[in-house]
Amino acid sequence: MSAETQNLTDGFHLVIDALKLNDIKTIYHVPGIPVTDLGRFAQAEGMRVISFRHEQHAGYAASIAGYLTQKPGVCLTVSAPGFLNGLTALAHATTNCFPMILISGSSEREIVDLQQGDYEEMDQLAVAKSVCKAAFRVLHAQDIGIAVARAIRAACSGRPGGVYLDLPAKLLGQTMEATAGLKSLVKVIDPAPAYIPSPVAITRALDLLRSAKKPLIILGKGAAYAQADADIRKLVETSGIPYLPMSMAKGLLPDTHPQSASAARSTVLKEADVVMLIGARLNWLLSHGKGKTWGAPGTQKFIHIDIDPKEMDSNIEIAAPVVGDIASAVSALLKGMGPNWQKAPVEWTSVVREKAAANIEKMAPRLQNNNVPMDFHGALGALKRIVAERPDVILVNEGANTLDFARSIIDIYEPRKRLDVGTWGIMGIGMGYCVAAAVETGKPVLAVEGDSAFGFSGMEIETICRYKLPVCIVVFNNGGIYRGTDKNPTGGADVAPTVFVKDARYDKMMEAFGGVGVYATSPDELSRAVKEAIASGKPTLVNAVIDENAGTESGRIGSLNPQSVVGKK
């Protein structure tokens, strides 16, 4: 370093220092112009920089890192196409209420704004705005500290979500005097301030709950995100109310809990008279709170706990809105209930319990089958038993049938141990989630993937091998989307649009990168391979051969497909 540069810092280092000052330790990244050196310097400055093969997966990793840690996950990309690839994940983070910051390099402002055709020219800030909570561009090195602070606050406070930070190439090289640079940084105090619900709202909710003959609690992933695990369990147990976990809320209480109504889902949704929603939205996943899934209109009353006031009455009338953060709201409810709270009526809880027990018993024998080729039940039965022995494993799950069956079959025992497609029900989150889950928690990860779902992020198994992450991927290989049996009705040479290469060997892809590949045709073989993978911590891919006839169109959401009256299938 020359004498003149000794006391200087620059945009690169200010970004890194600002992130580090705010306790952000990991960047999910794809290198390239103009951010290659930003990644390099971040690593040199002691941050963990995880490089991916495609920005979408780096973005999904950042989004789920945010969910798991309550700190914004950071994804760093190049300009225009890299930014757009990361944008899917930013929109996903916003939709799912996960705190995330997408940082993208961008091209020369003057040229972009005059549309003079720069390298990777795009007005990224304008594009990002519609899919995130906030978007900021920084033009001067001395503003980096404030910009990073605002990004963190916007991502974490209130309803969490995605934030975009635009860093033009020129900014990164800008220098300023080092001491002034250091002073310009901002440490964010209390990034997600408590939002205490009003006592009136708590009383109203408790009055309604007290009047209920058939109460139900629905836990959503907002409840899992809130990390108020002990109080949520206490609320459920003190009230004696049956509860239904949304898929990523599974494990907040162990799925084997006697009050779990998962196996009596249709009964409780239809018959409950008072429903308390905790961090769950009445969106499509809950049939918008109306229609044939639910009881007759007007017969059910809702208590809704959510940090976002606009969520109240979004689909139907909410009789008792409780606007506040879940930790504060649940603790206020517990206080109001006191030790002598009258538990939910046994006439109701026993009906729910019997219904659930009967359904579980009906399912049990199918989960024990050792059929070859495997069906979903045989294969998932084997995995269910493994997770019961290793409740610390984080389960990542995507697919159509693979998702629907795994969600109901595999019990989860600890909070935030099930990560899946989330609010959009999308494919593609798989490998990005695996990487972040392993990096952020150090726990073993088991991914249960449909063969189609796996394809969206499959190349990232190289990333998993490169960082030697304890990830075991099971590809449920039925040779196609939904099934592997569709035919081209014209008899032409092309296969049907939903069909893949027969007997594809995904296990060999893993071997290509030095991981362990296993070809499994029976539940016993599958079980052995997964146990070994979890014990060894070695990156492993098990190609689980599933009967190509098993599976239904779009899994459990086939009804969302529009129907043609003239089409030929």
Ligand code: ADP
């Ligand atoms: P699920 O899909 O599991 O039902 P949703 O994503 O639909 O869950 O709902 C999560 C809800 O949780 C969102 O409405 C969000 O505003 C809310 N939420 C997230 N974090 C908190 C928190 N800390 N306190 C209160 N509400 C929260």
Ligand code: MG
């Ligand atoms: Mg398939």
